[in-house]
Amino acid sequence: MAKVLKCRDAGVDCDFVARGATEEDILKQAAEHAKKDHGMAETPPNLLAKVKAAIRDEKGPAPGSLSSLGVGR
Numbered sequence: 001m002a003k004v005l006k007c008r009d010a011g012v013d014c015d016f017v018a019r020g021a022t023e024e025d026i027l028k029q030a031a032e033h034a035k036k037d038h039g040m041a042e043t044p045p046n047l048l049a050k051v052k053a054a055i056r057d058e059k060g061p062a063p064g065s066l067s068s069l070g071v072g073r
């Protein structure tokens with residue numbers, strides 16, 4: 001299942017959303033985003049903990065809807 005992280009859920013007033021297959025993938029994108037858009041050379045450990053806690057499983061379409069017809073994947 002895909003995972004999603006909203007910067008806002010990590011306590012930052014920002015609309016950035018990272019999507020990835022794994023937590024690692026998300027953290028990589030988040031680190032890049034933090035560097036580029038928040039001017040953080042490194043993610044502080046306390047923020048990293050918040051970010052990890054804010055990662056959610058993305059709600060996809062209900063099982064057996066489009067995917068069972070071979071559409072969309």
Ligand SMILES: [Zn+2]
Pocket residue numbers: 007012014015016033037038
């Ligand atoms: Zn952000």
